[in-house]
Amino acid sequence: MTTTIAPPSPSDIVNPTATRKRWERPALAVLLLGTLIAYLINLGANGWANDFYAAAIQAGSQSWEAFFFGSSDAANSITVDKPPASLWVMELSVRLFGLNSWSMLVPQVLLGVASVALLWATVRRSFGPAAGLIAGTVLAVTPVAVLMFRFNNPDALLVLLMVAATWAMTRAVADGRWRWLLLTGGLIGFGFLAKQLQVLLVVPPLALTYLIAGPPKLGKRVAQLFAAGAAMVVAAGWWLLAVELWPADSRPWIGGSQNNSIIELTLGYNGLGRLNGNETGSVGPGGELPAGGNGMWGSTGITRMFESAQGGQIAWLIPAALLALVAGLVLRGRAPRTDRRRAALILWGGWLLVTGLVFSFMAGIFHQYYTVALAPAVAALVGIGAVQIWGSRDRLWVRCAGAVAIGLTTATAWILLSRSASFQPWLRWAILAAGVVTTVAFVFPLARKQSVIAALAAAFIGLAGPIAYSVDTLASAHSGAIPSAGPSSGGMHGMGGPGMRPGGDGGRPGAEGSATTGARDGAAPGGTPPDGAATGAPTGMPSDGGAQGQDGTAMPDGSAQGTNGGDQRMGGAGGLLGGSRPSDQIVTLLEANGTDYTWVAAAVGSNSAAGYQLATELPVMPIGGFNGSDPSPTLEQFQQYVADGKIHYFVGGGRGGPGGNSESTSSAITAWVTANYTATTVDGVTLYDLTQLKS
Numbered sequence: 001m002t003t004t005i006a007p008p009s010p011s012d013i014v015n016p017t018a019t020r021k022r023w024e025r026p027a028l029a030v031l032l033l034g035t036l037i038a039y040l041i042n043l044g045a046n047g048w049a050n051d052f053y054a055a056a057i058q059a060g061s062q063s064w065e066a067f068f069f070g071s072s073d074a075a076n077s078i079t080v081d082k083p084p085a086s087l088w089v090m091e092l093s094v095r096l097f098g099l100n101s102w103s104m105l106v107p108q109v110l111l112g113v114a115s116v117a118l119l120w121a122t123v124r125r126s127f128g129p130a131a132g133l134i135a136g137t138v139l140a141v142t143p144v145a146v147l148m149f150r151f152n153n154p155d156a157l158l159v160l161l162m163v164a165a166t167w168a169m170t171r172a173v174a175d176g177r178w179r180w181l182l183l184t185g186g187l188i189g190f191g192f193l194a195k196q197l198q199v200l201l202v203v204p205p206l207a208l209t210y211l212i213a214g215p216p217k218l219g220k221r222v223a224q225l226f227a228a229g230a231a232m233v234v235a236a237g238w239w240l241l242a243v244e245l246w247p248a249d250s251r252p253w254i255g256g257s258q259n260n261s262i263i264e265l266t267l268g269y270n271g272l273g274r275l276n277g278n279e280t281g282s283v284g285p286g287g288e289l290p291a292g293g294n295g296m297w298g299s300t301g302i303t304r305m306f307e308s309a310q311g312g313q314i315a316w317l318i319p320a321a322l323l324a325l326v327a328g329l330v331l332r333g334r335a336p337r338t339d340r341r342r343a344a345l346i347l348w349g350g351w352l353l354v355t356g357l358v359f360s361f362m363a364g365i366f367h368q369y370y371t372v373a374l375a376p377a378v379a380a381l382v383g384i385g386a387v388q389i390w391g392s393r394d395r396l397w398v399r400c401a402g403a404v405a406i407g408l409t410t411a412t413a414w415i416l417l418s419r420s421a422s423f424q425p426w427l428r429w430a431i432l433a434a435g436v437v438t439t440v441a442f443v444f445p446l447a448r449k450q451s452v453i454a455a456l457a458a459a460f461i462g463l464a465g466p467i468a469y470s471v472d473t474l475a476s477a478h479s480g481a482i483p484s485a486g487p488s489s490g491g492m493h494g495m496g497g498p499g500m501r502p503g504g505d506g507g508r509p510g511a512e513g514s515a516t517t518g519a520r521d522g523a524a525p526g527g528t529p530p531d532g533a534a535t536g537a538p539t540g541m542p543s544d545g546g547a548q549g550q551d552g553t554a555m556p557d558g559s560a561q562g563t564n565g566g567d568q569r570m571g572g573a574g575g576l577l578g579g580s581r582p583s584d585q586i587v588t589l590l591e592a593n594g595t596d597y598t599w600v601a602a603a604v605g606s607n608s609a610a611g612y613q614l615a616t617e618l619p620v621m622p623i624g625g626f627n628g629s630d631p632s633p634t635l636e637q638f639q640q641y642v643a644d645g646k647i648h649y650f651v652g653g654g655r656g657g658p659g660g661n662s663e664s665t666s667s668a669i670t671a672w673v674t675a676n677y678t679a680t681t682v683d684g685v686t687l688y689d690l691t692q693l694k695s
Helices: 010-014 024-040 051-060 064-069 085-097 101-127 129-141 143-148 155-175 178-213 218-245 262-276 308-331 340-361 368-391 396-418 425-442 448-475 584-591 606-616 635-643 665-676
Strands: 599-604 620-623 647-651 677-682 685-693
Touching (some): 051 064, 051 085, 064 085, 085 155, 101 155, 129 368, 178 218, 308 368, 340 368, 368 448
Parallel strands (some): 599 620
């Protein structure tokens, strides 16, 4: 004889606070407090994390103009290649607590905890406290989420705002009020100011959900959706309009654009270019990537999320989430149009399918950490599916569906863990043994005690791998432009794979990078410096900032090609993917009379400039922006800055992407400097004093 757990009653959904279980608040407190403590562990080891954004955060904490525009330097020569909303949170923290790793990264941790809490609340509203707790737990331990909620990229705020928009839409489906639709649109619009068009991936699921399940009549539902769209445009458009209308000669250049236009950046480099691979000014020759995206960003296709680079980040529970979606929709098959549980399934399932398919087939720039945008949907569907299957396990087909989900999860964990065979080798065998037994047992009716044991075994199968990867992520330092969670899997596709973290070990599985101390080598004050932050080019990398893989091939963007990761933090002048690491002698030289200049130095590429700026806390001009390919400043502008005594030094040896070719503005500036000023080598870095012409 079996027992079942009844799903939440309608009264639970309408007013969930009225029927809270005694265990619910303590369980939520444990989840949120545990997430907070875990995310704070070893946080300072990440140092400046992504130097590109860290430099902008430093600039915004010094200049309100830099704060508003998202400038890379406090003198406002050029912006980062994203809107500034994600920087604002960290910049305000740095203004309050000073510039250090913790003041910059703790706000990201808090955004992560808030995302877990909001996901719990959203899922709980439709499927009860157990589903909410499972969903929150899955999100908290997803490896890529653990990574990005401790990093200074825009993704932490993006995820929070997408979950918040889903929460607001869940409220709208419940009562049909205009305010929830307007709030949904406003949250999406503000998400646009974090990472532009990526937030729009959740718009089709949001709109479809309300169009199907919203309480009002069809005409009113359509009108409300148009109102939500208007709120979205207003929430994002005020900043875009301000930037477009601001006189170009009195604001910074829009980084990532070739024509100093935020609209161009939105629709090109950060927009359609990500889909079709035609990204002018990017890191592919001529701004175009190989046809089909089968190049430095990996192969496109339906299995992309399961490939070596992405699999360990997010794929553990994707099969279970998809099966939970199908089973849930079948279980709600005869429910009325406005059924809130089916609406939740459409919403979360649409999020997973739309975002997952776009990520799988986009031919432009794609990094494995982008997959954090899938984490809330996967977590929600797993929580929903667990409760739905458990509550209806008296039906044979539901038990079979649960068994298939467990079997697929077991197979996925086995494949992912086998890619890093030296990492906890016992774990995949334990998951396999538990998975085989539990898969078979789940098909049969079980007594209550046996059912509980099977449920605990299923939790182990689904969470053991992600937790192991997350623990490894917490214990390791991560930095550079392309962070990755978990141990190395040898799954690089040009731009780096799992395990690509700082350290002179090249990212070998199980190897420990050596740490250096002090703030002048690039370690954030108040935190443990990143591994491998010592001055000088890392082992195996050419002195010009390029990189060689095991096959000896140098990638055009400076990244390693091969099975071993590389140090993204470049020594000396820096490079495309990692910031410069100035020595004490260079910092002392730059700081001498540094406040007499608008820019204490200039360097080609934002990451080359970032390390000097972070070490001195003085503006350093990043010529050409992130890739070194933006026409900012022009040669004539640079020459005028030098003539006016606004720039003290030019740093040689820095580089951006291949967009900085021999005909680029940055190349022209470099040629002019080398022809007219004398080079001096200081601790392996070539400096040109722009106040002293060649004799």
